Amino acid sequence: MPKRSNKLRLKKMKPKKKTKYYEWQQKALQGGVCSTCNRRFDVLTVDHIIPQSIVQVIDPEAVYEDEENFMLVCAACNRFKAGRIDIKNPKTKELLIKYANRI
Numbered sequence: 807m808p809k810r811s812n813k814l815r816l817k818k819m820k821p822k823k824k825t826k827y828y829e830w831q832q833k834a835l836q837g838g839v840c841s842t843c844n845r846r847f848d849v850l851t852v853d854h855i856i857p858q859s860i861v862q863v864i865d866p867e868a869v870y871e872d873e874e875n876f877m878l879v880c881a882a883c884n885r886f887k888a889g890r891i892d893i894k895n896p897k898t899k900e901l902l903i904k905y906a907n908r909i
Contacts, residue, residue, distance in 0.1 A: 826872070826876070827870040830873070830878070833850075834852050835849055840878070840879050840880040840883055841877040841878055841879050842880070842887070842892075843882075849881075851878070851880070851884045852877075853876070853878070853883070853884045853887060855875050855876070855892070856898070856902065857888075857890065858889075860891075864905045
């Protein structure tokens with residue numbers, strides 16, 4: 807069975823509607839300073855302050871559209887935080903209250 811090229815897969819994975827999350831992914835590709843460790847990187851990742859798994863249950867639309875819940879971090883910090891809530895982040899409490907009011 808012939809292998810598909812990565813280019814074909816990437817084209818199929820592109821979102822039909824450009825979400826706010828997609829826009830943030832484009833910003834992340836430009837690099838900058840990690841919001842967590844404050845080091846400079848050529849490429850960053852988009853992290854959800856309140857994890858996707860929690861937001862998905864409360865408001866599925868907000869996972870990709872709520873810019874208040876996004877921050878740009880390096881890959882290492884994103885992997886370290888994973889699906890946990892970072893109580894050190896000042897926006898965490900505000901966002902938890904916001905999502906709790908939607909229940």
